[in-house]
Amino acid sequence: MRKSIVYTFVACLLLAAMPYSVTADASEDIPTNAEATGVHDSLVAALAHADLVATLQGDGPFTVFAPTDQAFTDAGIDLDSFDTPEENATLVDILLYHVYSGNVSSSEVTDGLSVEMVNGDVASFTVVDGVVKIGEATVTTADVNASNGIIHVIDKVLMPPADDPFDGIDCAATIGLTTDGYGFTPSVVTIEPGQTVCWSWADASMAHNVKQVDGFQSSTYVAGGVTSGAPAQTVAFHHTFTENQTFYYACEPHVSMKMHGEIIVGDGGSQSTSSDKDSEDAPGFVASSMILAMLGAVLVMVRRSNQ
Template sequence: MKLMTGDSTPGEKPRLKYGWIRRPSMNRALTLLMIACLSLSTVSFSVSADETKDIPANAEATGSHDSLVAALAHAGLVETLQGDGPFTVFAPTDAAFEAAGIDLSTFDTDAENDTLSDILLYHVVSGAVDAANVTDGMVATMVNGDNATFTVTDGAVMINDANVTTADVTASNGIIHVIDKVLLPPADEPELVDIATVATNTGSHDALVAALAHAGLVETLQGEGPFTVFAPTDAAFEAAGIDLSTFDTEEENATLTDILLYHVVGASVDAASVTDGMTATMVNGDDATFTVSDGTVTINDATVTSADVMASNGIIHVIDKVLMPPADEPVVVDPFDGVTCAATVGIDSSGYAFSPTVVNIAVGETVCWLWEEASMPHNVKEITGFKSTTYVENGITSGAAAANVAFHHTFTEDTTFYYACEPHIGLNMFGEVVVGDGGTPATTSDDSGDESEDTPGFVVVSTLVAVVAALSLMGRQGRND
């Protein structure tokens, strides 16, 4: 265009052939400058994106994704992203890679390259996700298996903590969104192992593991479960004074097993399930009681210092004391179970007499003799008569004398049963049982001291008694006269 001055009217502003020449105002100039700058800011993909080329080819052509392309090549993923797709790739810039401190020279081993692949595949969605389909709070599962979350605020889109700076760059096999940070996958949850293995690896439960091995319980706690184990620390075992070298016999090892199984519940009990006053039956059969106060949990008198340590077959709660099972109630065994004792004979406080010495029962009833932990051994042995020192051959007896005797006999006819304690017969330790009417009068014992008419001196004594009686009678008659 050229300026046409000849056609201008004096005093008019110069004008173009097709209209007036207008000097742009300052505001209009600033607006044009801003538009130009914004246009330049989107150059990274828009000017070079080729919808006929795949994602790696488009990334390589931008000039600002060299680090991404190099990383894909290092991890052997270029061919993957050249596949049919569709894929959606969130592409960090070179500046983003530099800020993340990713140095490809440090990825040498298979494990390190697996880590790099995991990072890169955390930037890829299998499927086409354009900007219009992204909503606030939406979650996408990335190709590496982890989830990423979108945030949409006032039209700005973020994926995790990275901003989408350029969206919807179309390639032949998917969509590219440029982001300003490298996305790092969430830390993988550690692979769970069984309770016994977890305890082995803590470094503070060596005493517990050793005790489990000593008692043969390691394999038990490697079973399917679920179990809940209250695990005392090494310090707790030391404070309890448990020395495995003292558990040698079967009985001692049974005691150790009882203690250890008092720390195990045969079910999954997490901290959230525990309430104040709750009682749990432990695997050994005894109960333990929980207390919850101001957020602190105790089981019996032990405090839970670390809760909900997860294992593949249950839960571990660390405690600061060894739990001791309650003392078993003594088992009372009735030595006369099924027997009705009409009378029970024991030993008196002197230790040298039966108590009672004489009992009366009916025919068909049973007498029981019982003493436990007597100060000396005693027995029951039938003798021929009252205080006789002759034993009845094949007679009734409790057997050899002992400090613990539980003996009973049922009497089926009218009789009087005489007996003695063998070791103490010389101390007149006798007893008798009168059954019914007592039966035939007892034979006088051979050492009773009674004298018969044939005994020398019997007649003399009898005569003297008669003379004394006669003289006494004569004296009374004389006074009466």
């Protein structure tokens, strides 16, 4: 009796550990099959909210990577939060990133394969020890056939890659933040007139900005000068420099902590750069200046004594 109970308990554990399987009616379309699985209620609701059900009931063929209800929960997607046209457009973009126009069966997936999804973004596959992943999601059940395509069940919601904020812009240099968040890197950049510098950081721990100052490590801002705007944790800003100059800037919230940078354009214009400033402050420069001053004074005294 005890052995029977133990065997039953072990069998239950094994069944719980096994991935669930999804069956489908190959004569029904993709949304109908998804609705019947019992583990894709969130996906079906999202498709209805985004007005995509009719699209996926079309002739196709489509390959749909279908996140489970648990995947939607883990992603924190709440359909009630998608109520403006912009938010609904975001939801459509997310859902169409799970759809490929055409049939892709598991036998066609190879490690490193990339495909363009219906939303226009590219998704990539990895295959390691027989485990297939698309992006960060694992395919838990493959090749569920429907009348207008194939469903692959996945355990995570795929998020489209962020748009490149500098798409179409030729950045001669891109400046970010140091690891501690209290500096620009690189802090000094040299470019030619006509070139563009880009500043970029995302989800920083503190808010930062770019604001022009009137000199090396100055805290005086230039009225009407170049600025990225209000300090923010995510910034994508660019500026094209058309003349020889040395452009000095600071982070407004951290100017007292010497969070500065400079852009040397061409010959740097008439302004001295930080390297010039450093050389002027160097002991050798100061000593040489003192010696020259003393020699000048001696020459003046000699001339006076000879008169």
